[in-house]
Amino acid sequence: MTKAAKVMVPAIKVTRLHKTFNCCKALDGVSLDINPGEMVALIGASGSGKSTLLRHVAGLAVGDSSTQGGSIEVMGRPIQACGRLATDIRATRARIGFVFQQFNLVGRLPVMTNVLTGALGRLPLWRSLTGLFPLEDRERALEALTRVGIHETAWQRASTLSGGQQQRAAIARTLVQRAEIILADEPIASLDPESSRRVMETLATINAEDKTTVVVCLHQVDFAIRYCPRTIALKKGQIVFDGPSAELTPSALRDLYGAEADELSAPIQGSASFITDTALAVAG
Amino acid sequence: MNTAIDTARLSPPPRQSLVKLLAWGVIFATLAWSWSGAEIRPMALITDGANMGTFLADFFPPNFHDWRYYLEEMVITLHIAIWGTALAIVCAIPFGLLCAENVAPAWINQPVRRLMDSCRAINEMVFAMLFVVAVGLGPFAGVLALFVHTTGILAKLFSEAVEAIDPRPVEGIRATGANLLEEIVYGIIPQVMPLWISYSLYRFESNVRSATVVGMVGAGGIGVVLWEIIRGFYFAETCAVMLIIIATVSIIDIVSSRLRKLFI
Ligand SMILES: Nc1ncnc2c1ncn2[C@@H]1O[C@H](COP(=O)(O)OP(=O)(O)OP(=O)(O)O)[C@@H](O)[C@H]1O
Ligand SMILES: [Mg+2]
Numbered sequence: 387m388t389k390a391a392k393v394m395v396p397a398i399k400v401t402r403l404h405k406t407f408n409c410c411k412a413l414d415g416v417s418l419d420i421n422p423g424e425m426v427a428l429i430g431a432s433g434s435g436k437s438t439l440l441r442h443v444a445g446l447a448v449g450d451s452s453t454q455g456g457s458i459e460v461m462g463r464p465i466q467a468c469g470r471l472a473t474d475i476r477a478t479r480a481r482i483g484f485v486f487q488q489f490n491l492v493g494r495l496p497v498m499t500n501v502l503t504g505a506l507g508r509l510p511l512w513r514s515l516t517g518l519f520p521l522e523d524r525e526r527a528l529e530a531l532t533r534v535g536i537h538e539t540a541w542q543r544a545s546t547l548s549g550g551q552q553q554r555a556a557i558a559r560t561l562v563q564r565a566e567i568i569l570a571d572e573p574i575a576s577l578d579p580e581s582s583r584r585v586m587e588t589l590a591t592i593n594a595e596d597k598t599t600v601v602v603c604l605h606q607v608d609f610a611i612r613y614c615p616r617t618i619a620l621k622k623g624q625i626v627f628d629g630p631s632a633e634l635t636p637s638a639l640r641d642l643y644g645a646e647a648d649e650l651s652a653p654i655q656g657s658a659s660f661i662t663d664t665a666l667a668v669a670g
Numbered sequence: 671m672n673t674a675i676d677t678a679r680l681s682p683p684p685r686q687s688l689v690k691l692l693a694w695g696v697i698f699a700t701l702a703w704s705w706s707g708a709e710i711r712p713m714a715l716i717t718d719g720a721n722m723g724t725f726l727a728d729f730f731p732p733n734f735h736d737w738r739y740y741l742e743e744m745v746i747t748l749h750i751a752i753w754g755t756a757l758a759i760v761c762a763i764p765f766g767l768l769c770a771e772n773v774a775p776a777w778i779n780q781p782v783r784r785l786m787d788s789c790r791a792i793n794e795m796v797f798a799m800l801f802v803v804a805v806g807l808g809p810f811a812g813v814l815a816l817f818v819h820t821t822g823i824l825a826k827l828f829s830e831a832v833e834a835i836d837p838r839p840v841e842g843i844r845a846t847g848a849n850l851l852e853e854i855v856y857g858i859i860p861q862v863m864p865l866w867i868s869y870s871l872y873r874f875e876s877n878v879r880s881a882t883v884v885g886m887v888g889a890g891g892i893g894v895v896l897w898e899i900i901r902g903f904y905f906a907e908t909c910a911v912m913l914i915i916i917a918t919v920s921i922i923d924i925v926s927s928r929l930r931k932l933f934i
Contacts, residue, residue, distance in 0.1 A: 446841060476847045476849060477847065478847075479845060480847025483845075483846075484846075486841075489842075490841055490842030491842060492839040492857060492861070494860040494863070495860050499856075503843055503846055503852075506856070507847025511849075511852075514851075515852070517855075559846065
């Protein structure tokens with residue numbers, strides 16, 4: 387990073403975060419800085435603590451209290467410190483958009499309402515409880531749905547959408563939220579290659595156009611290399627790599643992960659062909 | 671062919687047979703023990719058979735002479751059931767949410783649950799008698815009796831539905847910076863709505879039945895009429911009223927179970 391980047395307030399600052407579940411240590415002294423406007427991939431084998439880390443950053447889980455100094459700040463606002471959530475956590479959460487692997491939409495509500503819930507954080511209580519969203523927010527919601535390409539499903543029940551469409555609705559929710567940071571936990575893990583590509587493109591576009599900071603957990607390194615300039619790699623709750631994604635060659639991965647590297651790099655062959663396929667389709 | 675089978679395994683192990691025998695013994699002992707208390711006299715059915723025959727004959731043909739009056743009172747009974755259920759639903763929503771483990775902490779939901787248990791434990795007839803004393807004879811006492819008892823039942827059913835929801839959509843709402851009330855309105859209520867509607871309709875059905883009975887202690891409606899004509903030995907009229915009750919309750923049951931199917 388340049389010197390100028392260093393003086394600005396980091397979008398996400400995690401300091402010596404530990405998290406112990408009854409069985410094992412899910413996060414083991416994680417520290418990282420992410421600057422505003424970055425698009426960062428978080429990779430690691432299953433169980434390496436990616437989801438746990440993201441949930442802590444959004445204040446959906448709290449770290450260990452015993453270890454001194456385990457803290458998270460987002461855009462200069464504290465999220466949690468020493469195992470306690472900040473008191474104004476809701477106000478800060480409203481600035482963080484979260485995209486879940488299982489979409490976490492309310493299936494029985496229309497897509498439009500699901501997307502409008504992004505505005506809840508800034509609405510007065512009487513409006514949110516009566517469901518009378520201001521015109522401005524409804525326009526914003528429709529605009530967001532148009533932007534992710536599913537505006538024609540606006541009044542369908544969310545449960546009737548395909549996985550890829552649901553994930554794009556979840557991204558539209560973060561747009562209505564006017565999130566300054568988007569945390570995406572394996573947004574493409576349950577999607578087919580074509581839907582995965584569209585979801586990743588949508589995230590990359592939002593990052594480029596709105597300067598939104600994006601942190602995305604991925605299972606496949608090739609997606610990280612393709613869409614994210616920077617990658618952070620986790621292994622057993624520790625950061626083992628933090629740098630340009632281009633440095634993550636198969637041999638570098640093998641150095642980091644040993645036998646587990648296959649789990650992360652195996653899709654490279656499969657999806658390399660799909661990348662060339664789409665390139666051909668675009669060219670042709 | 672001649673694979674030796676362990677013949678001992680053809681019957682269950684002796685311990686199991688013993689337990690079974692013991693269970694039957696306990697059942698028969700219980701029945702025998704309550705025999706005298708309940709004054710069971712099967713012979714009375716035979717010796718008093720002729721009496722019962724004439725008694726039954728008194729019921730027929732039913733006397734529908736006052737049918738307008740009966741119907742009016744039946745409609746009042748419906749009104750009692752409607753208001754008793756409606757008030758109960760309104761109260762059962764907050765109480766049901768407070769009873770749910772995934773909404774309220776233990777120090778709130780334990781006391782609320784005990785309160786709802788006591789509403790449920792006491793029969794609506796008992797509440798009806800108490801409210802007749804408190805607010806006087808008439809339908810309002812019936813409404814209050816059904817309301818208290820049904821709140822206890824619905825709050826429990828509602829909270830069980832809330833505890834069975836999928837937590838992920840709620841977390842999705844929470845991640846947008848929503849507060850607890852907004853999480854409930856957007857994350858929980860849409861998920862439990864079909865079950866809540868179905869439970870409420872079911873309770874309405876049962877409350878129509880109960881409302882005919884609470885009248886017997888003076889809490890208004892057809893029950894009052896029934897009680898008066900039974901006491902006056904007007905059996906043909908009693909038969910007419912019972913037929914009206916059966917017809918009404920059946921119609922309500924059919925309509926409401928149709929409606930309930932729409933929501934599940
Ligand atoms: N709620 C929980 N209770 C107990 N253990 C948990 C809990 N959540 C996560 N863990 C444990 O923490 C470790 C890290 O889990 P985490 O979900 O963060 O991994 P992950 O990197 O997201 O894996 P995946 O790629 O499979 O999603 C795992 O060993 C997991 O078993
Ligand atoms: Mg995960």
